Amino acid sequence: MSLQALNAPFAVSQPIKATLSVAVVSMMLALVGCNKAETPEQTTQGETPATETETTAAPADSEQVVTIYSSRNEQLIKPLLDKYTEATGVKVELVTDKAGPLMERLKAEGDNTPADMLLTVDAGNLWQAAEQGLLQPVASETLNANVPAKYRDPEGQWTGLSLRARTIMYDPSKVDASELSTYADLADPKWKGKLCLRTSNAVYNQSLIASMIENLGEEKTEQVVRGWVDNLATDVFSNDTSMLEAIAAGQCQVGLSNSYYYGRILDEKPDFPVKIFWANQDTTGTHVNISGAGVVTGSDNPDGALKLMEWLSSDEAQGLYASSDKEYPVKEGIDESEMLRSWGEFKRDDISVQKFGSLQTQAIQLMDKAGYK
Amino acid sequence: MITIPKASNPQDDMADTDLIVRKDRTSLKRVLSKSVLGLISLFMLIPIMIVLLSWTQPMADIWPHMGEYVLPQVLKNTAILLAMVTVISGSVGTSLAWVTSMYRFPGQRFFSWALMLPLAIPAYVFAFVTVGMVDFSGPLQTSLRELGVTTAIPSVRNVWGAGFILSLAFYPYVYLLARQAFLSQGHRAIEAGQMLGLSRSRVFFRLALPQALPWIIGGLLLASMETLADFGAVSVFNVDTFTTAIYKAWFGFFSLTTAAQLAALLIGVVFIVVIFEQYWQARRGSITAQSSNKRLTSNAAAKWGMTLLCSLVFLLAFLVPFLQLLYWTAMNYRQDFDARYIDFVTNSLLIASMTTVLIAFLAIIIAWIKRQYADKSTKLMTTLANLGYVVPGTVLAVGVFIPIAWLDNQLIAFGITTKQVLSGSVIVMLLALSTRFMTVSFQPIDRQLQRLTVNQEAAAELLSSSPLQRWRQVVLPVLSPGVLTALLMGFVEVMKEMPITLMTRRQGWDTLAVRVFEMTSEGMWARAALPSLLIVLVGLIPVWILLRQSEKHS
Numbered sequence: 001m002s003l004q005a006l007n008a009p010f011a012v013s014q015p016i017k018a019t020l021s022v023a024v025v026s027m028m029l030a031l032v033g034c035n036k037a038e039t040p041e042q043t044t045q046g047e048t049p050a051t052e053t054e055t056t057a058a059p060a061d062s063e064q065v066v067t068i069y070s071s072r073n074e075q076l077i078k079p080l081l082d083k084y085t086e087a088t089g090v091k092v093e094l095v096t097d098k099a100g101p102l103m104e105r106l107k108a109e110g111d112n113t114p115a116d117m118l119l120t121v122d123a124g125n126l127w128q129a130a131e132q133g134l135l136q137p138v139a140s141e142t143l144n145a146n147v148p149a150k151y152r153d154p155e156g157q158w159t160g161l162s163l164r165a166r167t168i169m170y171d172p173s174k175v176d177a178s179e180l181s182t183y184a185d186l187a188d189p190k191w192k193g194k195l196c197l198r199t200s201n202a203v204y205n206q207s208l209i210a211s212m213i214e215n216l217g218e219e220k221t222e223q224v225v226r227g228w229v230d231n232l233a234t235d236v237f238s239n240d241t242s243m244l245e246a247i248a249a250g251q252c253q254v255g256l257s258n259s260y261y262y263g264r265i266l267d268e269k270p271d272f273p274v275k276i277f278w279a280n281q282d283t284t285g286t287h288v289n290i291s292g293a294g295v296v297t298g299s300d301n302p303d304g305a306l307k308l309m310e311w312l313s314s315d316e317a318q319g320l321y322a323s324s325d326k327e328y329p330v331k332e333g334i335d336e337s338e339m340l341r342s343w344g345e346f347k348r349d350d351i352s353v354q355k356f357g358s359l360q361t362q363a364i365q366l367m368d369k370a371g372y373k
Numbered sequence: 374m375i376t377i378p379k380a381s382n383p384q385d386d387m388a389d390t391d392l393i394v395r396k397d398r399t400s401l402k403r404v405l406s407k408s409v410l411g412l413i414s415l416f417m418l419i420p421i422m423i424v425l426l427s428w429t430q431p432m433a434d435i436w437p438h439m440g441e442y443v444l445p446q447v448l449k450n451t452a453i454l455l456a457m458v459t460v461i462s463g464s465v466g467t468s469l470a471w472v473t474s475m476y477r478f479p480g481q482r483f484f485s486w487a488l489m490l491p492l493a494i495p496a497y498v499f500a501f502v503t504v505g506m507v508d509f510s511g512p513l514q515t516s517l518r519e520l521g522v523t524t525a526i527p528s529v530r531n532v533w534g535a536g537f538i539l540s541l542a543f544y545p546y547v548y549l550l551a552r553q554a555f556l557s558q559g560h561r562a563i564e565a566g567q568m569l570g571l572s573r574s575r576v577f578f579r580l581a582l583p584q585a586l587p588w589i590i591g592g593l594l595l596a597s598m599e600t601l602a603d604f605g606a607v608s609v610f611n612v613d614t615f616t617t618a619i620y621k622a623w624f625g626f627f628s629l630t631t632a633a634q635l636a637a638l639l640i641g642v643v644f645i646v647v648i649f650e651q652y653w654q655a656r657r658g659s660i661t662a663q664s665s666n667k668r669l670t671s672n673a674a675a676k677w678g679m680t681l682l683c684s685l686v687f688l689l690a691f692l693v694p695f696l697q698l699l700y701w702t703a704m705n706y707r708q709d710f711d712a713r714y715i716d717f718v719t720n721s722l723l724i725a726s727m728t729t730v731l732i733a734f735l736a737i738i739i740a741w742i743k744r745q746y747a748d749k750s751t752k753l754m755t756t757l758a759n760l761g762y763v764v765p766g767t768v769l770a771v772g773v774f775i776p777i778a779w780l781d782n783q784l785i786a787f788g789i790t791t792k793q794v795l796s797g798s799v800i801v802m803l804l805a806l807s808t809r810f811m812t813v814s815f816q817p818i819d820r821q822l823q824r825l826t827v828n829q830e831a832a833a834e835l836l837s838s839s840p841l842q843r844w845r846q847v848v849l850p851v852l853s854p855g856v857l858t859a860l861l862m863g864f865v866e867v868m869k870e871m872p873i874t875l876m877t878r879r880q881g882w883d884t885l886a887v888r889v890f891e892m893t894s895e896g897m898w899a900r901a902a903l904p905s906l907l908i909v910l911v912g913l914i915p916v917w918i919l920l921r922q923s924e925k926h927s
Contacts, residue, residue, distance in 0.1 A: 108779070
């Protein structure tokens with residue numbers, strides 16, 4: 001066998017060889033280039049840099065950058081942060097990921113973290129971040145004035161910034177509002193084959209169950225959850241939006257969802273055939289959770305972070321939470337958007353939200369035991 | 374073309390003294406090679422070690438709960454998923470590879486490349502597109518109801534639906550590798566079989582299939598590791614697997630220790646599988662690269678049967694999800710499409726290309742050293758270097774991030790730097806992604822290297838003057854199809870990857886996958902279509918390159 005024959009069947013053609021080598025070389029160059037390109041940028045991250053790329057004479061304040069680690073959806077929170085930059089000239093850097101990985105990142109980075117603020121949903125997450133020493137206590141007159149105490153950490157490590165009500169949604173063509181009452185009532189056999197739920201892996205359900213453990217006790221709550229599972233019309237859903245669509249399509253008649261998911265669908269489809277019902281009005285009130293923030297322990301710019309948090313609790317920002325995100329303002333007396341007003345006033349469950357954090361483990365274990373997937 | 378060098382190398386006059394010198398050199402080479410391999414493995418192993426070290430920490434008190442209520446379901450689901458993916462991906466991938474490489478039938482040229490396309494669709498995208506389409510409230514069932522069909526279609530949001538979609542998403546791994554095998558050796562097998570008077574099916578099962586098995590198993594290994602590490606797709610179907618249990622321990626119970634301990638268990642399982650696979654592979658020996666252009670003939674009915682089979686798979690695994698993405702994008706792009714997308718695309722391209730080239734380069738080194746020294750320690754190190762693929766992305770990201778952040782903090786503590794230079798740099802992304810996807814490059818390169826016979830090497834050693842020349846003239850030509858496959862698969866994998874990119878990217882370094890995360894994290898599937906579609910389209914570029922290459926060979 002000649003060497004040519006060995007070579008022939010798998011020979012890579014000359015142009016491809018050339019392309020490949022060009023590709024390799026350019027990648028290596030790109031790699032070097034990237035690192036070089038980073039250096040000037042990185043120097044601007046830390047202390048005050050002498051020269052910025054933007055040489056426009058901005059006020060001294062704008063030299064400051066607030067870096068946020070956020071598990072909040074970018075398109076929902078970015079418009080608010082852009083408003084802040086517009087108003088104050090302070091630049092806001094946003095790093096998004098899930099809450100868990102962000103906390104690990106904060107832990108690993110320790111005192112040298114570039115983050116100033118942790119922004120996340122669910123009181124349980126904020127409570128955990130505080131437990132793990134990732135947040136520092138702050139004392140702010142403004143936050144104290146704007147945010148009711150039950151939505152804040154007693155030590156000031158985190159603050160709620162918006163409220164999210166988790167309540168009953170129903171198909172008005174099949175269900176009369178008078179048939180509805182409490183979360184626990186959905187365990188009644190009359191709802192057999194008519195209930196849709198989102199997965200128990202969702203932190204919103206975990207917090208709801210935590211609040212029920214607090215209100216009803218563990219034993220009763222477990223009975224309720226078992227009843228829910230028995231009443232399910234179909235496998236649980238991976239998100240609230242799909243569950244709402246299922247009610248609209250007639251797969252089931254009742255379900256549990258955060259109110260803003262419903263609001264966002266209504267924004268796009270005003271005729272969406274699902275109605276909202278405020279649960280537990282005659283008893284403990286509708287379950288509300290928070291989205292919120294805290295100043296990171298290792299922050300280089302805690303004042304900047306606090307100022308931003310104070311601004312987020314201001315009338316302007318709170319109004320935006322209501323109008324663009326369909327969440328409820330945490331501050332009282334804010335003019336809610338027309339859509340939120342149309343859903344009516346409702347009594348809110350008064351449990352301090354930090355309970356959700358401490359009861360989360362118990363809640364998940366309970367759902368696992370009850371067979372709620 | 375090879376120019377035969379003059380045999381004037383003084384070392385070729387084998388004097389006794391030269392022999393001793395040679396022996397010394399070989400042992401030096403051996404030590405050197407092994408250290409290089411050891412270094413690479415160590416590099417790849419650090420994040421995994423961080424995960425494994427979790428077992429030195431005490432068991433958290435949630436373990437009894439996990440053991441009683443979570444793990445039984447998890448193990449059952451994981452077993453079902455693995456079985457489904459192995460059987461469906463294996464049979465679909467192998468049979469498609471066989472017919473497209475051995476027969477001429479209507480559409481054969483088209484299908485031979487089009488069947489690779491599903492590789493460009495991330496499994497999590499495939500999952501949400503499927504659920505969005507076929508669920509009760511989706512367009513399929515809605516229109517059926519409008520037509521008066523009220524028979525309930527069973528829900529897909531369970532382990533069976535997930536298994537089916539994962540199989541469709543991962544069959545291209547088998548297809549790609551099996552095709553590579555059949556294209557080059559199948560014809561010889563058939564010619565031999567026909568001479569012996571064997572029937573078609575016997576030729577396939579007795580000759581072609583056994584010869585192609587190392588490739589097919591390589592593909593199945595990738596598919597099953599991908600299945601074990603998948604989080605996105607199974608969570609759309611709401612199926613509890615090892616990965617979701619890890620996430621539950623971590624995000625739900627806030628016990629990263631338990632999460633890491635679960636991940637370590639998972640790694641242990643895979644380690645055993647990989648060791649077994651390597652042992653099995655080793656017994657097969659090497660296979661010669663041979664090829665011919667002849668195609669088999671078949672009757673018209675069989676031909677159309679092949680067309681039908683290919684069309685069906687192509688339709689389900691690519692065309693339908695692709696069209697759905699296209700439709701959603703058309704409905705929603707005005708809201709989201711802006712200049713930032715140029716950055717998202719370039720960032721995705723850049724990180725994918727850099728990682729791909731790096732891992733292909735490392736994979737060649739590892740595969741070559743493994744070939745030279747087939748002893749136990751080499752094999753072990755090779756296995757270790759390839760384990761990252763099975764670790765769920767987020768866990769691996771933490772494993773990379775912790776040592777890097779520690780190093781950064783040390784640098785700052787010793788006053789070498791004033792702030793973090795490593796965390797959030799492209800280097801960390803590269804490191805983490807390489808650890809995860811090393812095996813994607815390694816599988817095809819290693820399999821291809823098995824085709825380089827001892828004779829070929831010996832001939833080359835005799836005829837070439839320098840090792841470099843030998844590499845250029847003999848090894849690389851044999852290796853290049855494998856390298857191309859490695860580059861293609863690596864590139865597409867990095868394009869699709871989400872959790873590692875999320876965790877290790879620096880501020881503002883968003884990719885298309887990050888955009889998909891932003892949208893899907895709030896259940897906005899229709900709006901996730903635009904970045905998903907772009908991932909698919911950009912991923913098609915290397916598929917197209919590979920296709921052009923493989924056409925030249927067939």
